[in-house]
Amino acid sequence: MAEPKTSSRALVVLSALMPVLLLGGVLYLLFARGTGLRLEAPAPIEKLDFERVVLEPGEIRAHVLNTGPEPLTIVQVQVGWISRASWEFEIKPDPTLPRLGRAVVRIPYPWTPGEPYEIVLITANNLIFTHEIEMAQETPTPGPEMLGAFALLGVYVGVIPVFLGILWLPFLRSLSRQWYFFLLSLTAGLLVFLGVDALHDALENAERVPDPYQGVALILIGLSLSLLGLYAVSGWLKQRRQSRSSGTAEVTTPLLLAYTVAFGIGVHNLGEGLAIGGAYALGEFATTFLLVVGFMVHNLTEGVAVVAPVVRTEFRWRHLIWLGLLAGAPTIAGTLMGAFTYTAVWAVLFLAIGAGAVFQVVIEITRHQMRQAGAASLASGASLAGFALGLAVMWVTGLFVTV
Amino acid sequence: MKNRTRMLLATVLVLAMAAGLLLWPPGREAADQADSSPQARAVAASHGRHLPPTKGSGMFQYATPTGRRFEASQVYDPSPPPSEPAPNGVREYTLVIEEDVPHEVAPGVLVPAWTFNRTVPGPVLRVTEGETLRVTLINKGKLPHTIHFHGIHPASMDGVFELVPPGGEFTYEFVARPYGVMPYHCHSMPTSQHIHNGLYGMVIVDPKEGRPPMRELAMVMSAFDLDRDGEAEFYAWNGRAFQYADNPVELAAGEPVRMYVMNIFEEAMVPHLHGNLYQLYPSGTTLTPTEFTDVKTLSIAERAILEFTYDYPGHYMFQCHVTEHMEQGLMGWFRVVEDETVARRTQK
Secondary structure, eight states: OOOOOGGGHHHHHHHHHHHHHHHHHHHHHHHHHOOSSOOSOSSOOOOEEEEEEEEETTEEEEEEEEOSSSOEEEEEEEEESSSEEEOOOEEESOSEEOTTOEEEEEEOOOOOTTOOEEEEEEETTSOEEEEEESSOOOOOOSSHHHHHHHHHHHIIIIIHHHHHHHTTHHHHHTSOTHHHHHHHHHHHHHHHHHHHHHHHHHHHHHTTSOGGGOHHHHHHHHHHHHHHHHHHHHHHHHHHHHHHTTTOSOSSOHHHHHHHHHHHHHHHHHHHHHHHHHHHHTTSOOOOHHHHHHHHHHHHHHHHHHHGGGTTOOOOTHHHHHHHHHHHTHHHHHHHHHHHHOOHHHHHHHHHHHHHHHHHHHHHHHHHHHHHHOGGGGGSHHHHHHHHHHHHHHHHHHHHHOO | OHHHHHHHHHHHHHHHHHHHHHHOTHHHHHHHHTSSHHHHHHHHHHHTOOOOGGGOSTTGGGSOOOSOOOOGGGSOOOOOOOOOOOGGGEEEEEEEEEEEEEEEEETTEEEEEEEETTBSSOOOEEEETTSEEEEEEEEOSSSOBOOEEOSSOOGGGSSSSSOBOTTOEEEEEEEOOSOEEEEEEOOOSSHHHHHHTTOEEEEEEEOTTOOOOOEEEEEEEEEEOTTOSSSOSEEEETTBTTHHHHSOEEEETTOEEEEEEEEOSSSOBOEEESSOOEEEEETTOOSSOSEEESBOOBOTTOEEEEEEEOOSOEEEEEEESSHHHHHTTOEEEEEEEOOHHHHHHHHO
């Protein structure tokens, strides 16, 4: 076969662009000539999403996003308590929102803590958009005190439990070798549970994502990107290690595996922190003492998951601190981001990334065990029992989290 | 062995860190902040800021008013036509029905109203008992319409059987009786829609002997359900939410006032005056009041005459005492001023 001539390159480019150019032409004709169909909606289509609602003493501020196909104008505001009341309001930057435009509606309303409210926005086309505040409480503002409080919440929920779980290491080390695979399987069980849980949370949050941002598609993107991305990164790390030690060393060191687990859990905790902080910011639940305790118990197991791979390995103890921080500290970032800059989009994305990371770690652990003891060991009594116990522990401690 | 010691050390360190964090005070302080004291303070502060009603739409006392208001030019004139004998004993009116007339219910909220003479409510008609009321209806809409009058009249003048087709015309003619406050409204089916959309108004039938001259106001209480979900978004005196809050009705201290009130919405309404009580004439069909009160529930299509006099100058709210109705627009202000000419006039 003859080599294609260089002059045909223009033809190749043209053939690549042709369908797009033709589509442009067709669209032009459509706009210029019309379709003969009535494409105008008989009634105006407007959509308005509440992204964030801030409650301050004597004031409610609603951050809204126009997710409809056309610009819309907010002309009246009411606040519902038992019944609705017309209220003063101020809209910045402008009462007219272009498509995907944002505005802040300031309502000087003397709300009282613990009461339910409804925010009612009426547009110039007489469409009504409402947002329910289940129980009013002051929204944290990013002052040093609230910043500290939310960072502390992250520490409680993420960092402390992970470190406490790591403290089981001396005990785990005293166990005999056959317990090692039990522990690895336990970790796998914990992680599978976490991954499914994160997906569930992501789906829940996806309902709050404005339609044009396609929440469920975001989950798919986050999940697959983290799964494939981590796969590529760990592959690259192994390759580097292999070439450096001229192929004699073990393919995956237990320490590297521990770091992978810690990273996966860390990303997951970031998403969890976002969800907690965000829900708090939307006034959808009070961070009750019970809930924080529940998360602590739940996340205690994450510490076990992090150190399980290195139970039978000598390593420098400083690694434990890095492992714990890698797994736990992202929670702090999550609660802070969630509380002060919450949008559902980020929560969904990070929860999905977390789920992908966690699932990738499960694959990694499984491969590690297969290399160490063969595929048959996965079906051994110890492994199955460990996996089942991992799921059970998460389920039981999860009882504390769902209030 | 050395490694063991290090592990132990690390354990102690982590435990100490954890204990320190658990006992760290900022978290508790933040929790303490959640109590209601700043909230209570803010509410108290806003309550203390009663701004003059000249600036106000609905709930002005809580904030600096912003946004659009009803201009004086948009306000429905609350004064009814004067009571005077009709030429040749025949009082004539022409009512033109149009559909989808933009009607601003609240600033910026325009509803496609169906109107008599392009206003909601329609114009107040006034006639003396025993005179002939002759009302010509011109239907400029796309639907058949009628006018149904309350009162005593022949069946053929009841505005129920004969629909006036689009482009059609019909003249209602009957002797007005009895005296009182009577509603008129379209009775085409579905009547609920024709009334809700704005086809209603008030007829004042004066007694032959007349009533003592007073400053007079006519107020129709109604509501507008924008999304047709059975719950109105705006309630109004004379068709616009808060129009008399944005533009208070001026009265003079010592001046006797007669207010004709009618409820045309499908919920009970309770006209209530602040700083005063009124003599109540239910349906306006008596010459002597039956009650001296400041709240009277007007059921559906019920009406009354209220007579009162303000002794002191100042701003007085007149509202529907159903608080939901008040908060959604059935609220206005009387600005009572010292007026010596009025005082002299009424002393005569």
